[in-house]
Amino acid sequence: MISRNKLLFTSIIVSLMVPFILYKSWSISIWIDSLFLVGLLLLIICSIMILIEGDFFTAFIKSSKHFLYRMSKKEQVIRESEKRPNHTVIYRKNFPSRKNFFEIGILFCVISLTVSIFSFI
Template identity: 50%
Template sequence: MNFKGILLFISLGSSFILSFFLYRQWSLTNWFDALFLIGLLLIMVYCVMVLIEGQFFTAFLKSTRNFFAKVNKKDQLIRESEKRSVEPLDYRKEFPNRSSFLQVGLFFCIGSLLISSALHYLN
């Protein structure tokens, strides 16, 4: 079984559990609400992965490290005596299965939204 299938089954199981925790009783509409929330969570995980891969936070880390390196006089004197500069921060992370989070999340969100709308308008 591939990663997307495992993610799908784990998300379905957690949506059943979440519907009991949120609503104290199981009903089809409560389960679709929980399924929608799980889908939103998966989409947010995908977005965080995209931000990390795009090195969005690297500028903040570099500027913070540079600031503390210049403020700390002891480290600055040691660097000057050793004639070295502040080491550049190079952090690169790649997530191999990030598209699975988006696909499963969109499937859950759109599917539960359509079925919930159909149940609402048919009743």
């Protein structure tokens, strides 16, 4: 489990390094842009965790295995001779740090959008 403080500190360090990697220079406006990008990346990571927890890909994997099982006569013969069942074991994955990724991602996006709006005015 990733602690909130460790994730926040790492994200701020990454947002300070991104301008040097992408733009080869550093300014406050470029840093605000990179802060938004890091926040967006954290939100995408959180969304992927939600998809994995919700067994979104399990249906695709099961249907692919079932299709390949039906197409392969050799596999059918092996399964029937060993008397193995067709269904497989389903594993549940739980990400306890998903909330931290979401909160810090939203915080970075809101801060960068707020600073961008007020600097434009």
